[in-house]
């Protein structure tokens with residue numbers, strides 16, 4: 001192994017692999033260090049990877065990457081205790097290039113991506129944890145791992161949420177129960193034919209279902225179910241503060257979610273083969289720390305670059321795009337032979353020009369909106385009970401949908417509160 005590198009990337013998730021791959025392809029000497037036995041072994045995501053960003057880096061990546069299914073059905077399902085109401089967007093009829101989401105299993109996907117780094121000429125070491133940064137005064141000049149000091153022009157921290165390296169550099173995102181969500185997930189094995197029949201998909205098509213309401217017992221969070229080739233990814237993501245204040249445990253919420261009549265039918269005859277839990281930053285722009293210092297850049301979850309709007313939880317794309325922007329910054333810095341923070345500030349410029357900081361800025365009020373408890377309790381219950389009345393034919397004279405809606409709203413929410421919430425949502429979703 002070389003004694004010194006142009007760049008060392010710590011963590012082989014999407015941020016780290018994208019950074020290391022870009023640097024290796026640009027001809028820089030890059031080392032990618034991952035603590036897992038292999039890249040992705042313990043990594044977790046809900047499972048939808050939106051394709052365009054990776055497609056820019058590796059055109060038609062989905063033809064060779066171990067993606068599970070192409071998402072052709074996006075479903076939003078509101079849950080009351082016993083019923084559900086769904087909006088189902090089916091894009092099967094669209095051109096394939098417009099269907100941009102893929103379900104992935106990280107243990108396979110990250111491993112493939114780390115292999116790509118090696119094929120591009122990068123050095124990849126797995127099973128080694130980076131313990132510290134190497135300093136020359138106030139400048140980061142490498143890493144300390146397994147007792148070895150490995151020098152480099154620059155270090156890219158892609159070590160995920162609660163980044164140890166960001167902390168050591170005094171740059172870390174301030175994690176608190178309000179701005180962090182906890183996700184728990186099961187992989188449920190199911191025969192391919194059964195998945196296709198049950199979820200109304202065929203070939204490589206797949207479904208991404210997001211749940212709101214009873215899956216989190218009405219507290220801040222939601223549920224998800226994604227179809228893979230021969231398994232389902234099922235989980236709940238809940239704000240840490242909501243878990244603490246309501247004395248709830250994610251594992252119990254997941255069990256309750258699985259027992260809901262709607263979900264029970266969807267996972268029937270499947271068998272759980274894997275369980276995982278992970279934190280995800282959810283505080284939006286307000287929690288993004290300073291992104292660089294002399295000799296160091298922060299990417300992906302390590303920099304809290306995750307968009308949580310209630311419409312989606314999008315982190316992988318932000319990780320990929322920030323990894324690529326970090327690589328471009330390092331490439332330029334190497335040309336100048338200068339890894340000072342002045343030169344590395346180009347990274348923040350690149351992120352400001354891209355969707356990464358623009359989306360986080362545009363949706364910076366989302367965190368506030370998502371604090372509204374009615375989103376998780378009153379509204380899903382109201383929608384389901386209204387649907388129940390609308391679809392019931394009981395021999396009595398019928399009422400209009402408007403009359404039924406007013407009756408269902410009584411005692412639950414006033415029209416003014418509803419309008420106020422709709423206005424807030426208009427700016428934040």
Ligand SMILES: Cc1cc2nc3c(=O)[nH]c(=O)nc-3n(C[C@H](O)[C@H](O)[C@H](O)COP(=O)(O)OP(=O)(O)OC[C@H]3O[C@@H](n4cnc5c(N)ncnc54)[C@H](O)[C@@H]3O)c2cc1C
Nearest residue numbers: 011013014015035045046047048130160183300301315316
């Ligand atoms: C339940 C849940 C559901 C989600 N659903 C989605 C979704 O559907 N779509 C989406 O886009 N995003 C989703 N996300 C967010 C997404 O998973 C993350 O934003 C994304 O994985 C961040 O990538 P990353 O490379 O920054 O970090 P990670 O993927 O966390 O990778 C960090 C890597 O660094 C390694 N590492 C850590 N410390 C060290 C160390 N000291 N030395 C060496 N290696 C180290 C880790 O082992 C890991 O491989 C979800 C997250 C959760 C928790």
